Amino acid sequence: MIPDPDSVPRRSRRATSPIDPRIAIIGGGPGGLFTAYELQRIVDRPLRVTILEASGRLGGKVVTPRFASADVRYEAGAAEFYDYEHFGHDPLKELIAELGLPIRPMGGPTVIVDGQVIANLDDVRDRLGAHAATALLDFDRQARDRMTPREFYASGDRDGPAACAELSRFDSVIGGIACPRARRFVEHMIHSDLAAEPSQTSVEYGLQNYLMNDPAYMRLYGIEGGNERLVESLAAQVDARVLLGHRAERVARSPRGTLLVRSRAGEAVEESEFDAVVVALPHDCVSRIEFAGDRLRSAVAAHHAHHDHPAHYLRITMLFERPFWRDRVSDSFWMLDRFGGCCLYDESARDPSAEHGVLGWLLGGDAVRELASAPDNELVERALDSLPAVLGDGRPLLREARVHRWTGAVSALPGGVSPMRIDRRHCPEPVEHPNLFLVGDYLYDSTLNGVLDSAQYVAGWIAAKVARSPNA
């Protein structure tokens, strides 16, 4: 539960005056909050920041609800943070440390195929056969050849199409795995990370989602007490006017070059003037805002078309009397060869003192498109049916189940087929609207790390403008 931001003790407020720059941030998800926090951190003069958030809470897709029948938490949106500290610089981990939030490593090498637990190469050889093990090793070698850990780390920062190595899709790479059992193994292993089918994403993004299972490339962690604590901490720190329940509907340039944002709160519609506007929304929400004037309208439409590669998630989370699977699998999560390949999170592993067991199924891609309209009870039944016998029978222990649908909520091909230059990603119409910025994870790698990179880029740009033009 997010406290009302205006009731939370904050870092001391800076006094503002009517000549201080007015910045609107549309969207109170991680992207909006990161932008506000970063502006506050790097701009050495007061700013009048307003965050417009359509829903009744801050945090967007970072959400840690509790079950109704027991005071037990689970992650309904973003499950884990990606750890790049071993490369020397990890802005998200540094921010989480700065906010004083304790973290817990997460991991899970296990894949369950045909009801059999496969945790290492020996298991692959024993359960899928020597041919599959050789094919997997070959694929693994090729994947590492194509992308080193450093290239993996730097991939989001590349500036422009010239650096884009391959325009073909990831299914062309997976199709090259000679052994069908090995191919299916890889498909199932990465399906829920992609949230899309291999034919809908790039070679680069597919490889990243395969290689991230290796700690030399990436590690994972969660925030103790729930990932939503990140949102709570940011909300408490950020010095901004937060307008919950305010949906931005229209952005237009005024004759003076400032930007007018029209927003709706219930029946009430208001329009306010800002010196700069940051649209911190997922790509599907950007297209629901009206951008006035031919020039801006067509620039944002082109930006949206370039990035319009929707991917889908669906979470089914169940509370059990006890973690009945732990004797067999004790990882934080594991992959299952159902629903085209899904991830099963042991949500209760986040809290070692928990008595209950919580399992969360993360479905992605086409399976979500097929199932999203099914009623919750049918989805719960199907998820229970998917549990392999080797883990034990959960049905008699089930207490409560929740379903969260995230159709079209992330990008299958972050950056688009051929990524734009970084400044163009963030400023779609620099000539007449140099003060309109976009922030989003879909501009980088569809993760919280990516949306922080995006927010820091835009905050730096605004800081430079404000410094150049002290009277905004």
Ligand SMILES: Cc1cc2nc3c(=O)[nH]c(=O)nc-3n(C[C@H](O)[C@H](O)[C@H](O)COP(=O)(O)OP(=O)(O)OC[C@H]3O[C@@H](n4cnc5c(N)ncnc54)[C@H](O)[C@@H]3O)c2cc1C
């Ligand atoms: C199921 C799932 C699992 C994920 N797992 C991970 C993970 O493990 N690790 C990871 O790093 N990332 C993960 N992600 C991605 C991560 O959640 C996103 O990168 C992050 O939430 C993006 O933040 P955002 O602020 O851009 O968008 P959002 O989180 O979507 O926030 C946008 C906000 O804008 C508001 N809004 C929308 N329209 C308007 C409007 N017109 N006016 C005002 N406000 C508006 C929304 O209400 C929302 O609060 C996952 C996403 C999903 C769906």
